[in-house]
Amino acid sequence: MSEYRNSPKKAKEPWPTKEAMEQIYAMKLWGGSDVDFYSGIGSHHPEIVDPYIGVVTSFLRSFKDPLVVCDLGCGDFNVGKELAEHTQKYVAVDIVPELIERNKKKFTNDKIEFHCLDVAADDLPPGDCAIVRQVLQHLSNAEIQRIVPKLTGFRYLIVTEHIPEGEFKANADIISGQGIRLKKQSGVDLLAPPFNLKVKEHKKLHLVKPADFDGLISTTLYITA
Numbered sequence: 001m002s003e004y005r006n007s008p009k010k011a012k013e014p015w016p017t018k019e020a021m022e023q024i025y026a027m028k029l030w031g032g033s034d035v036d037f038y039s040g041i042g043s044h045h046p047e048i049v050d051p052y053i054g055v056v057t058s059f060l061r062s063f064k065d066p067l068v069v070c071d072l073g074c075g076d077f078n079v080g081k082e083l084a085e086h087t088q089k090y091v092a093v094d095i096v097p098e099l100i101e102r103n104k105k106k107f108t109n110d111k112i113e114f115h116c117l118d119v120a121a122d123d124l125p126p127g128d129c130a131i132v133r134q135v136l137q138h139l140s141n142a143e144i145q146r147i148v149p150k151l152t153g154f155r156y157l158i159v160t161e162h163i164p165e166g167e168f169k170a171n172a173d174i175i176s177g178q179g180i181r182l183k184k185q186s187g188v189d190l191l192a193p194p195f196n197l198k199v200k201e202h203k204k205l206h207l208v209k210p211a212d213f214d215g216l217i218s219t220t221l222y223i224t225a
Contacts, residue, residue, distance in 0.1 A: 017139065018095050018118060020177025025096060037099050039075030042134045042162070047210035048217050053082045055205045056131070056158060059221065060086040067128040070154065072119045073135035077103050083131075084112050091125045093117045120146040129156040134217075136188045137162050137180040141173045141195075144188070148195050157222040158205065163187030164215050171195065182215050190222070199224050 024030055025037055032038020042048055060067060066088040071080050074092035076099070084090035091113045094100055100116040108114060115125065120143045124130075130151055136144050136159070151157055164185050171194065172186035181187050190197040199222045206219040 017120070017143065017176045020138075021094075021096050022098075024177075025099060035076075037076045037102055039078065042217065043075050043078045045210055045213075047213075048208060049079055051206055051208060052133075052160065052217075052219060053079065055219065056083055057086055059158070059205070060129075067156070068126070069129045069131060070125050070127040071131045071133075072124070073132060074103065074114070075099070077107050079133065080112075080131075081107055084109075087111065089113065089127075091115065091127060093119060093125070095119075119150070120144075124150050124153065127154055129158065130154040131158045133158075133160040133219075134162060136190075137182075138177060139174075140176045141171060143176050144195060148190065148197055151190075151197065152224050155223065155225055157199075157224065158219065159190065159222065160217060160219040161188045162215050163218050165209070187215075187218075197222065 028038065030038055030040035038044070060069070060083065066086065068089045069083070069087045069091070071090065071092040074080050074094050077092060080090065080092050088111075090111055092103065093115050094103075095116065095118050097116045100114045104114045117124070120139070132151070136147070162180055162182055164182060164187055169186050170189035170192040172181050172184040174181055174184070191199070191202070202220055202222045204218065205221050207216055209216050
């Protein structure tokens with residue numbers, strides 16, 4: 001199994017993402033009191049998860065030669081485990097070491113690799129397609145700006161974000177790990193300033209508003225080259 005570089009500057013970075021995510025899982029702040037790790041309703045709510053798996057599976061199966069997929073922020077792998085079989089290789093990344101060790105024991109097979117990496121500070125595994133599902137919404141603009149240039153190394157990006165309904169001002173800044181932009185009536189738009197992701201084309205894959213749920217869950221496909 002290949003290894004990827006951990007930046008020696010990582011400890012000096014100004015965002016507390018690793019510590020925040022470790023605390024969220026340790027204190028069960030996203031729920032799941034009866035399990036060891038639980039990545040929240042965004043990874044388990046059937047109205048969110050089932051259609052997402054459907055549209056992403058359809059995309060992955062549209063290729064004659066299966067893609068190498070990198071899941072950047074794989075969480076408890078409740079979603080990734082349904083997608084891996086449709087890929088050449090599924091490389092799953094998360095920032096919490098204990099979560100990655102648990103996933104390795106529970107899910108690894110010949111197609112699946114797990115790596116503990118900070119996607120803002122570390123080199124990313126190579127691949128054809130990156131999946132970034134409800135990850136950027138938790139990060140500051142400064143941290144996202146460190147990630148965006150790395151995403152252009154993938155031909156395809158599938159990005160899912162929790163956004164407000166209707167018109168909203170994109171990319172209001174937050175402190176990493178302290179809620180999401182919905183509290184500011186904002187959401188992440190990678191094509192808008194300050195991120196300005198350059199893509200060849202993009203299209204909405206799915207948009208859903210679960211019952212009794214604030215905001216929308218939006219999934220977009222970006223083609224970078």
